[in-house]
Structures are given as C-alpha cells and as structure tokens.
Amino acid sequence: MLIMPVISGEGALRNDDNLVLALPRGRILDELMPLLSRAGIEPEPALSDSDSRRLSFSTNHPELTLIRVRSFDVATFVAFGAAELGVAGNDVLMEFDYPEIYAPLDLKVGRCRLAVAEPREMVAGDDPARWSHVRVATKYPKITRRYFAARGVQAECITLSGAMELAPSLGLCRRIVDLVATGKTLEANGLVEVERIAEVSARLVVNRAALKTRPDEVGAWIERFREAVDAA
Amino acid sequence: MTRSLNKALLPAGLRDVLPPNASHEAAVVDRLLAGFASHGYGRVKPPLIEFEESLLSGAGAATASQTFRLMDPVSQRMMGLRADITVQVARIATTRLKGAPRPLRLSYAGEVLRVSGSQLRPERQFGQVGIELIGPAVPAADAEAVLLAAEALSAVGIESLSIDLNAPSLVPALCAELKLGAEAAEDLRMALDRKDAAQVAAAGGDTARLLGALLATAGPARRSLEALDKLDLPEKAAAEAGCLARVVDLVLAAAPELKLTIDPVESRGFEYHTGVGFTLFALGVRGELGRGGRYRTDGQGEPATGFTLFMDTVMRALPEPEPGRALFLPWGTPADDGRRLRAEGWVTVSGLEEAGDPSAEARRIGCTHAYIAGAITPVE
Numbered sequence: 001m002l003i004m005p006v007i008s009g010e011g012a013l014r015n016d017d018n019l020v021l022a023l024p025r026g027r028i029l030d031e032l033m034p035l036l037s038r039a040g041i042e043p044e045p046a047l048s049d050s051d052s053r054r055l056s057f058s059t060n061h062p063e064l065t066l067i068r069v070r071s072f073d074v075a076t077f078v079a080f081g082a083a084e085l086g087v088a089g090n091d092v093l094m095e096f097d098y099p100e101i102y103a104p105l106d107l108k109v110g111r112c113r114l115a116v117a118e119p120r121e122m123v124a125g126d127d128p129a130r131w132s133h134v135r136v137a138t139k140y141p142k143i144t145r146r147y148f149a150a151r152g153v154q155a156e157c158i159t160l161s162g163a164m165e166l167a168p169s170l171g172l173c174r175r176i177v178d179l180v181a182t183g184k185t186l187e188a189n190g191l192v193e194v195e196r197i198a199e200v201s202a203r204l205v206v207n208r209a210a211l212k213t214r215p216d217e218v219g220a221w222i223e224r225f226r227e228a229v230d231a232a
Numbered sequence: 233m234t235r236s237l238n239k240a241l242l243p244a245g246l247r248d249v250l251p252p253n254a255s256h257e258a259a260v261v262d263r264l265l266a267g268f269a270s271h272g273y274g275r276v277k278p279p280l281i282e283f284e285e286s287l288l289s290g291a292g293a294a295t296a297s298q299t300f301r302l303m304d305p306v307s308q309r310m311m312g313l314r315a316d317i318t319v320q321v322a323r324i325a326t327t328r329l330k331g332a333p334r335p336l337r338l339s340y341a342g343e344v345l346r347v348s349g350s351q352l353r354p355e356r357q358f359g360q361v362g363i364e365l366i367g368p369a370v371p372a373a374d375a376e377a378v379l380l381a382a383e384a385l386s387a388v389g390i391e392s393l394s395i396d397l398n399a400p401s402l403v404p405a406l407c408a409e410l411k412l413g414a415e416a417a418e419d420l421r422m423a424l425d426r427k428d429a430a431q432v433a434a435a436g437g438d439t440a441r442l443l444g445a446l447l448a449t450a451g452p453a454r455r456s457l458e459a460l461d462k463l464d465l466p467e468k469a470a471a472e473a474g475c476l477a478r479v480v481d482l483v484l485a486a487a488p489e490l491k492l493t494i495d496p497v498e499s500r501g502f503e504y505h506t507g508v509g510f511t512l513f514a515l516g517v518r519g520e521l522g523r524g525g526r527y528r529t530d531g532q533g534e535p536a537t538g539f540t541l542f543m544d545t546v547m548r549a550l551p552e553p554e555p556g557r558a559l560f561l562p563w564g565t566p567a568d569d570g571r572r573l574r575a576e577g578w579v580t581v582s583g584l585e586e587a588g589d590p591s592a593e594a595r596r597i598g599c600t601h602a603y604i605a606g607a608i609t610p611v612e
Contacts, residue, residue, distance in 0.1 A: 079352060081518045093426070099500055100352055100519070106430030203430070213394040213515040215451050215493050 019064050019210075019217065022078060022086035024071035025050070028110040028202060032087060035107060038228035039221075041066075075101060075205070084210035084218060091179060091200045095140045102211060103203040104222050107229055110202040112181040114143065116195040119168050123192055137167035138177040147177075147197050165189040245349040245356030256553040257359065257543060260388050261341050264361050264541065267384040271376075273339035273363050278320035280313060280342075287312040290531030292319035294503040298346040315346045317360050318540060322529035325366045325536070334534075335367025353519055359543030362522070369526065369535035371475060374508045375482035377524050381512055381539045382490055385521065390549055392515035394491045397453065397480060400502035400509045400525065402472040406446075409466040410439050424497040447497055453480050456494035472507075479508050504531070510539070517549040560594035560602040560611075563587065569603070578608075 021041075023029055033048060042060040046052040047068065057066045067083060071092055078086040079098035091114050093103055116136075118126070133154045138144045141157035148155035160167065164176040165185055179200060180186060180193055204225050211218045242248070249257065265275060281302070288296045298315040314320060317340050325336055341361040349356050363380060365373050378395060385393055403424060407417040416435070423431035424447060432444050442463070449459035457480060460473050473496065480492060502509045502525060509525025524539025556579060561570055563583040570580050580603075587593040594602035594611045602611050 098352070099350075099425075102427035104427040104429055201430075203428075206427075209513050209518060209520075212396045212493055212495075212511070212513045213392065213491075219451055 020083040022067050022074045022083035024074050025068045031109040035228050039224045078205050078207050081207045084207050086205045088205050089200050094143050100208045101205050103205050105204040107202040112179045112200050114197040115180045115193045117186050117191040117193050118175045120192045135173040136175045137164050137173045144177045245354050252553045263388050264384050267387050268339040268363050273337040275339050281311045284310040284312040291504040313345050321364045326529045339363045355544045360540050362540035364538035366536040371478040374479045377537045378483050394513045396493045396511045398498040398509040399472045399476045399496045400499050400505045405468040425500050450495040453492035453494050514549045519545050521545050558599040560599040562590040
C-alpha cells in the first residue's frame with residue numbers, strides 16, 4: 001500500500017464567481033480606454049500607467065478583474081480559461097487558431113493590416129509566380145507559412161519578436177510579414193508593401209467553456225461591449 | 233557521445249498514472265459503467281487494433297489523421313490503432329449484432345491513442361467511456377443519451393454540469409438551401425465556429441443576415457429556442473431546429489434542473505454527425521468532458537446516437553481522492569487477525585520483518601493506523 005502525495009489538479013480552473021478580462025498592453029490599450037468606459041468599466045488608474053509594474057487591476061465591478069499582458073498572451077490566457085474574456089487582434093487569433101476561443105465581436109479599434117513587404121529596389125525585378133521558396137522574417141510564422149503554402153510556395157520563417165524592418169537591410173532575409181498601420185516604418189526602412197494578407201482589428205474574445213457554463217454573465221458582457229461599439 | 237536518455241522520460245502526451253489516482257480513475261469508470269448498465273446498456277469490448285479499412289470507414293474517416301498505423305505481419309495488411317471507440321461499436325452493431333433487436337444499447341470503456349495532442353489537451357492516450365444507442369431516429373433516443381450522460385456524470389460527483397446542444401446539420405442544410413458554393417460555405421462555417429459575427433456579416437446579403445441572426449440565438453436553452461422560433465428558416469433548416477426543440481422539451485421535462493444551452497451553429501468535432509449533437513462542460517473546468525450526438529453507422533447505415541466521455545478531463549474535473557485508511561500489521565500478527573480485520577473493511581499492510589516501533593514503521597510506510605497488541609491505534 002503506497003499513499004502518494006496527491007497531485008494538485010492543474011486542470012481545474014479558478015472556481016470562483018470572478019471574471020477576468022485580459023487586455024493587451026501598449027498602444028492598443030489607449031485606444032481601448034474609451035470603449036471600456038462606454039461599456040461601463042472603470043478600471044483603477046494604474047491600468048493606463050505604463051510605468052506601473054502591476055499586472056492585475058480591479059474595476060468598479062467587484063466581480064471583474066483586468067489583467068494586462070502581451071497581445072499574443074491574451075489569446076493563450078483566454079484559450080486556457082485563465083481569463084474568461086479578452087481583447088486580441090485577429091492577427092493573433094489567426095496565428096494561434098485555438099478552437100477554445102470565440103471571437104464574437106469586432107471592437108473596430110486597433111485597425112491595421114498584415115502585409116508582406118520587401119525592399120523597394122527588389123519590387124521591379126521580382127516575379128512572384130516563379131517562387132518556389134521564400135525566406136521571411138516575421139512574428140507570425142504560422143500565418144506566413146499558410147499564406148505562402150496556399151499559393152504553392154514554401155516559406156522558411158525566421159521568427160523575430162520585433163524590429164522586423166531591419167531584417168532585409170541587414171541581409172537576414174529579403175521579405176518580411178508584419179503589421180502595417182500607416183506604412184511609415186516600412187518607408188523609413190526602404191521597404192514597400194507588396195501583398196496584403198489580412199485586415200486586422202481588435203476583437204472581443206471569450207473562452208468557449210466559460211461562455212457555455214456561464215452563458216448569462218459572459219453573454220451580458222458581450223452585449224455591453226456590443227452596445228459600446230455601436231455607440232461609437 | 234550522447235547522454236543516455238533518462239528512463240523516466242515518456243514520449244510527449246503519455247504518462248504513468250500512480251496511486252491513488254489510477255485506482256480512483258478505475259473506480260470512476262466502474263461507476264459510470266454501472267450507471268449505463270442500470271439503463272440496460274450491455275458492455276462490449278472491441279480490440280485495440282483493427283484493419284485500417286474498417287476502422288477508418290464511414291464515421292471513422294474523421295479520425296484518419298489521428299490514427300497510428302502499423303503493418304500486420306500476419307495478413308500483410310495495414311492496421312490502425314483506435315483513436316476513437318464509437319466507430320468500433322458501430323461496426324459491432326452492424327455486423328456481429330446486426331440480428332439483435334433494436335433499439336440496441338451498448339456501452340464501452342477503453343483507452344485510445346492519438347497521433348498528436350493539442351496544446352490545450354496534450355494527452356495522446358486517454359480513456360473513453362460511453363454508450364451507443366442504435367435504433368430509431370426519434371427525439372426520445374437523443375434525449376435518453378443527453379439524460380444518461382448527465383445522470384452518469386452527476387453520479388460520479390461532477391458538479392455544475394452544463395450541456396450545450398448543437399444542430400451540426402443545420403448550417404449545412406441552410407447553406408445548401410441558400411445555394412452557397414462549397415468555398416463560401418466553408419468560409420462561413422469557419423467564421424461561425426469562431427462566433428466571428430464580423431466575418432459572417434462580411435459575407436453580405438440575405439445569407440449573412442440569416443446566419444448572423446442564427447449566431448445570435450446561441451444561449452440558455454429556453455431563450456435560444458424562442459429566438460430560433462422567430463427566425464424565418466428555410467424548410468430543411470427549420471426541420472433541424474424543430475428536432476432540437478423536441479429534444480430540449482424531453483430533456484427538460486425529465487430533468488428540469490439541468491443547465492442546458494443551445495448553440496445552433498457549432499460544427500467543430502461533429503464531422504460525422506447527422507442530427508442533434510451535444511457537448512458536456514462543467515463550471516470551472518477547462519475543455520469538454522465529453523460529447524455525443526446523432527450519426528449513422530458506417531456513414532450511410534443505421535441511425536444511431538450516443539456519447540463519449542473523455543476520462544482525462546473528467547478526472548481533472550473531480551476533486552482529488554480522499555487518502556484512504558490503512559492499518560499496519562507488524563511482523564508476527566496472526567493471519568486470522570488479518571483476515572478478520574479485512575473482513576471488517578480495513579486495508580491491511582503487513583510488516584515483512586521485525587521493525588522495532590510499529591507506530592513509527594506504520595508512519596514511515598504511509599499507514600494511518602497500527603495494530604499494536606491486538607488494538608487498532610491511530611499513528612498520526
């Protein structure tokens with residue numbers, strides 16, 4: 001007879017009545033603030049203070065907590081049910097393609113596009129029809145591979161987490177796949193947008209199991225955000 | 233020089249289950265099966281491996297990409313290691329038991345193996361426990377499956393169960409009646425699966441309006457049915473929605489306290505389903521505890537319904553087992569005393585040699601009590 005130390009159930013989620021809303025930090029958070037306030041959420045002031053080291057914030061709703069994480073991590077927190085709700089760009093959703101995430105609402109902020117760019121001097125002499133293989137620097141290896149595979153081109157991805165625009169000029173590769181908002185960063189680095197992969201905007205995302213097991217509460221928050229978007 | 237592999241390392245997605253968790257899982261499986269048996273379901277036990285052609289035909293086609301294959305040196309044919317048991321039970325029903333009276337009620341429990349896990353569900357081997365009800369395609373059969381799943385899970389201690397009812401053939405019926413092309417229908421289905429209202433709206437036209445309205449009906453069962461009722465669905469799609477409504481009525485009549493939600497547009501994981509489907513969730517538990525629904529054996533064969541519980545998730549949803557009582561019998565305890573104590577319900581652990589202080593020895597090996605001079609003494 002062996003009595004073993006009992007393993008704690010890592011699969012069990014937080015079993016309380018709280019809801020967690022995961023927000024991406026950075027520029028998009030500023031764009032989200034008016035929307036939050038129209039949805040009746042007043043976060044404590046530290047949320048918009050980018051110098052604050054805190055990661056979780058209370059709101060005027062005792063049952064609603066906000067967390068501030070990297071945009072890619074919003075999808076992971078929501079997919080695993082660590083946060084019931086979140087805000088993530090559809091670039092992030094396309095990259096991960098988690099079946100546990102529902103994206104019921106386009107928040108219509110954080111608009112930009114996911115595009116392929118290459119050096120200006122390359123554009124003239126380049127015939128995409130002849131490609132069988134490209135090397136691309138990107139934060140989105142899965143989307144990039146899928147996009148090129150659909151046109152019969154194998155994409156070798158160099159995964160970077162920032163400053164993609166430097167890669168072509170330093171000879172790391174000739175093309176990049178990245179988010180483009182105004183195109184100024186591309187231009188400053190001698191790059192031109194050659195193809196558009198997808199239009200991007202921020203989405204309200206919810207965890208599938210949370211929506212099914214708490215349809216009224218989670219559904220009510222989706223509705224509030226819908227009204228907030230419509231009022232904009 | 234490569235370092236030799238650490239012996240404890242298992243391939244990804246595989247694990248050793250240790251005491252007390254292994255016996256806990258076995259006890260839960262037994263209780264589930266006993267619940268199915270009490271409703272007249274007879275247990276079948278198909279083999280682990282079958283010929284690929286039969287394992288992956290019909291409803292099994294959906295598991296093709298998840299199935300390990302190996303070559304049978306005897307018959308020189310390809311075999312598949314089951315990634316799902318439903319298709320095996322359906323095969324049994326249509327071959328060996330084709331003469332058995334309908335409705336035919338079968339249950340099963342066994343392990344399955346899959347080529348890859350997902351990030352959220354990394355297990356490649358896990359237990360499946362379930363039932364199949366082969367026979368007439370009537371709403372009462374669908375309701376029986378839903379109710380039995382709910383009853384079995386509550387009986388093993390799953391709290392706050394939540395059942396999501398789906399109509400996996402509704403959207404395909406709707407797309408066909410609206411004469412959508414295959415590609416457009418596929419894009420719409422993906423958007424519907426993600427509940428991406430913006431993407432659905434982007435499709436434009438009457439289709440988008442109808443599907444958008446359908447998407448918005450998802451929610452608690454009663455409210456959802458009312459909303460569905462108000463939609464002006466084409467004939468076939470309306471029939472699918474009607475089916476769903478009858479099943480909900482039957483389920484709620486039998487178990488009014490059951491938490492039911494409806495999601496008419498969910499189609500993921502229902503690749504081979506032809507009627508009402510359902511997914512089992514529990515409050516605060518990641519992922520699905522199980523799923524079920526109406527299908528046809530062998531693709532076009534007999535109507536059937538059933539469900540499968542995923543034991544990895546079910547066990548995660550249950551509280552950890554209470555550590556049991558165990559009584560240490562020091563070396564030299566008469567054999568008859570041991571027999572008597574076990575008959576009284578004690579778990580006894582015998583000392584194999586003289587070991588000094590029996591209390592200390594009992595504590596060392598994890599017993600809660602020691603048998604000292606004919607008396608049961610707690611050691612904590």
